[in-house]
Amino acid sequence: MKVGFIGVGSMGSMLIDTLLEAKSIEEKDIVVINRTVLKAKAVQEKYPGVMIAPSIKELAETCKWIFLCVKPKDIPVLTPTITPFLTNEHVMISITSPVSVEHLEELFPCKVGRIIPSILNRAQSGSTLVSFSNRCTQEDEQEILAFISTISSPLFIDENVTRVSSDIVSCGPAFFAFMAQRFIEGAVSETPLGEKEATELTTSMLIGLGKLLEEGYYTLPTLQERVCVPGGITGVGIAHLDQLVGDGFGSLFRLTEEKFSSEKQKLVQEFQLK
Template sequence: MNKITIIGGGNLGKSIISGLASSDIFEAKNITVVDKSKYNLKEVKEKLGVATSQDIITAIKDVKWVILCVQPRQLDVVLDEIKPVLTKDQILISTVTGTSIAEINEFVPTNKVIRVMPNTGASKKLSMTCIAANEDVKEELAIVEKMFDTIGETLVIEERLMQAATVLGASGIAFFLRFLRAMIQGGIQMGFHPHEAQIIAVQTAIGAATLVAENGTHPEREIDKVTTPQGCTIEGLNEMEHQGLSSSVIKGVMASYEKINTIK
């Protein structure tokens, strides 16, 4: 029960591994990472003290949990490879974009499958992880929730919303960072050195998100606290809206959503 194998040591895999290795659920020695890249394996072994392997068959033996953290185009190959040695009591946890539980069960019909979508905030224990499973996986679902609670916030959702969750939660990291970059560039244009602009913009972003998270308020309520009649804040906000800020963000989110629904 306390052994887990992660297949895939890329950026997302490393983030999950980092969070799990520092949790009290798994000891580092009971976490095995499988990857074809010797560089990826060397990095996670040296930094996190987890076990590593390039032998996928050996790595999934005698473990309860197997996290599939590979690209969608790699999934069929991986499932074909592990199918002969999987036992029915092993639980598959899939982070694979665009692949449903039913599609995975076509390869491994006797295994329970839980879909999760964390983001790279997992490496700082700040992930937003959305989780979906079938009705017959309630007991295992509770454990997976606890597992991913160690690396941030979790939310159990209907599987039909997993694509949307990937865009909002995982791609969303990149969306917010692009806005952050723009804020830094504006700061530089006003006269700050780049590192100064970054310090100010980053801390401001953390503060803004924390206000909404901890106060439980709508963003507009917090905006109202900052804007004053005929002030510089409302002037800037209105100009951003005139230039299509909200519309551009929504269009970008929906473009990602349309794209993800074509990925197989």
């Protein structure tokens, strides 16, 4: 079965790279199309077996599963160009969070799903947030989940927690990378340690931390208890961090929720959805 990708920007190309690396699919079974043809050609130059569809019509006629990897604001323009070629057998899979499965059902006359990836999937790790429409059969869901499971851990989510789940899974790596970078900058500015050494040490620490949690040696609270000796250096550091952070993460989630709600409202108005 051939799989289509509409849009091969940052996330679309990342999915293709990862799926091919994991041997989840062969080059000859991937069909791509992109508004900017040069991006599609770049994918084909990297993977000669990949087909560039000459039109949306041909992509729809060739592929049963179609990954919709475009920005939410681009969906209204795309919708009328592809809907005439969709059948009950197609599964349109969006990777964007602001457009709900219910909205996708109103936009496309076929089976729909939403799979929100994370940059962590590039390492065949992390979670992918999943939800399906009622039009999808159990067989559809099982096949797509098996496909996605080759590069991530699929997690079913309800619509009311989509935003916060996406904050943690998709935005979280950027948030923690930002904090790690500031951590490095603090060490470099206040000690003789060089940036290269501080980066290597911090990267190694984060990888080791992930392995400890993944293997179940510690939970986050028990890890802190194990390292933080009363009256010791770690205890002083954590007390300071507690003062610095305060309600910072609560504020972060409030801000991202406000931004999400604002964008979603604009999309609802633009799509003229109920």
